[in-house]
Amino acid sequence: MALDWLKFFRTEPKNTANLAKERLKVVVAHQREGRGRGPEYLPKLREEILNVVRKYVDVPETAVNIQVQNEDGLEVLEMNIALPEQRRS
Amino acid sequence: MTKIVVVTSGKGGVGKTTTSASFATGLAQRGKKVAVIDFDVGLRNLDLIMGCERRVVFDFVNVIQGEASLRQALIKDKTFPNLHILAASQTRDKEALTPEGVEKVLNDLRSEGFDYVVCDSPAGIERGAHLAMYFADEALVVTNPEVSSVRDSDRVLGLLASKTRRVERNEARIKEHLVLTRYNPARVLKGEMLSLEDVTEILAIPVLGVIPESTAVLNSSNAGTPVITLPDADAGQAYDDLVSRFLGEDRPLRFTTVEKKGLFSKWLGG
Ligand SMILES: Nc1ncnc2c1ncn2[C@@H]1O[C@H](COP(=O)(O)OP(=O)(O)OP(=O)(O)O)[C@@H](O)[C@H]1O
Ligand SMILES: [Mg+2]
Numbered sequence: 001m002a003l004d005w006l007k008f009f010r011t012e013p014k015n016t017a018n019l020a021k022e023r024l025k026v027v028v029a030h031q032r033e034g035r036g037r038g039p040e041y042l043p044k045l046r047e048e049i050l051n052v053v054r055k056y057v058d059v060p061e062t063a064v065n066i067q068v069q070n071e072d073g074l075e076v077l078e079m080n081i082a083l084p085e086q087r088r089s
Numbered sequence: 090m091t092k093i094v095v096v097t098s099g100k101g102g103v104g105k106t107t108t109s110a111s112f113a114t115g116l117a118q119r120g121k122k123v124a125v126i127d128f129d130v131g132l133r134n135l136d137l138i139m140g141c142e143r144r145v146v147f148d149f150v151n152v153i154q155g156e157a158s159l160r161q162a163l164i165k166d167k168t169f170p171n172l173h174i175l176a177a178s179q180t181r182d183k184e185a186l187t188p189e190g191v192e193k194v195l196n197d198l199r200s201e202g203f204d205y206v207v208c209d210s211p212a213g214i215e216r217g218a219h220l221a222m223y224f225a226d227e228a229l230v231v232t233n234p235e236v237s238s239v240r241d242s243d244r245v246l247g248l249l250a251s252k253t254r255r256v257e258r259n260e261a262r263i264k265e266h267l268v269l270t271r272y273n274p275a276r277v278l279k280g281e282m283l284s285l286e287d288v289t290e291i292l293a294i295p296v297l298g299v300i301p302e303s304t305a306v307l308n309s310s311n312a313g314t315p316v317i318t319l320p321d322a323d324a325g326q327a328y329d330d331l332v333s334r335f336l337g338e339d340r341p342l343r344f345t346t347v348e349k350k351g352l353f354s355k356w357l358g359g
Contacts, residue, residue: 017280020236021287028243028291043262065259 099241101212115332140313298331
């Protein structure tokens with residue numbers, strides 16, 4: 001172990017930072033697999049839909065809810081828009 | 090509107106508490122009403138860095154368990170009356186921190202009109218760290234230019250993107266900021282340390298500040314005054330820039346390249 005370490009420093013005296021970076025890239029890519037944040041555009045889509053809804057109805061920030069569902073191997077966007085309670089007179 | 094900012098990292102000892110103390114103080118220096126909360130149950134630390142350890146009567150868990158009111162537990166900073174500290178409990182029972190309890194304290198701070206609540210996260214990804222980030226609007230991800238710290242920061246970014254209230258409620262994502270600290274430009278130049286560019290390339294989040302490795306940090310913690318209050322210290326100036334940037338000001342990065350230093354500035358702590 002100690003010997004390997006010495007050998008490494010002899011052949012590559014300066015670039016331990018580069019080595020660190022390359023190792024990190026691999027580790028981090030692995031870590032991110034299956035993190036599944038949903039599509040990148042989801043927050044933006046939600047925000048834009050919220051803005052459109054707000055043109056017509058006064059709804060709170062939380063009114064629009066979008067979820068990615070997996071149905072029989074098919075990705076489906078499920079959207080719920082909660083409208084404020086309406087009094088019927 | 091109260092903004093909740095978590096200071097988090099995954100890895101321990103990278104500078105979360107140092108950052109929380111200076112960040113909260115910097116916001117208070119700019120007139121904001123700020124509360125800074127120590128989430129490190131069992132390992133109270135922030136009170137020492139803020140220099141108020143002798144005035145801790147009640148703590149976070151006391152408030153959650155109804156043994157003290159929030160007002161009784163908040164410690165007013167000795168210099169800035171608009172800055173308040175909520176100390177961590179020394180209890181060994183980590184379960185004392187409950188989601189409902191934390192939420193109630195945060196809501197009470199909201200109705201007290203606080204502009205910012207800074208949550209100093211404990212290390213790790215367990216209960217305390219989870220609760221510190223769960224209610225956050227923005228996150229300062231404190232990272233050292235070193236492999237294990239960068240990997241842990243990436244894990245924390247994964248948690249911020251999945252295990253928080255904003256995600257559960259499908260609200261806009263938590264705004265993430267990189268705080269690269271204990272940076273040593275001379276070692277970067279020699280190829281011995283990951284550079285700012287390396288770290289931002291891997292973590293892919295915008296950088297809010299780069300804090301140099303600095304002797305001033307130990308001096309300031311010895312004295313119980315956050316390093317941002319020392320205008321001559323490099324790390325203090327770097328934190329000052331960071332706070333300004335957080336509030337939308339345009340400040341170029343400093344202390345990221347090797348500078349020829351005069352004896353005087355060396356002596357001041359570089
Ligand atoms: N920029 C810096 N230059 C030099 N030393 C620093 C710097 N930032 C932090 N330190 C030192 O690093 C140590 C750990 O800092 P700090 O307590 O802020 O880390 P932490 O992330 O809160 O730790 P923990 O995970 O245990 O809560 C302290 O001794 C502190 O003085
Ligand atoms: Mg700490």
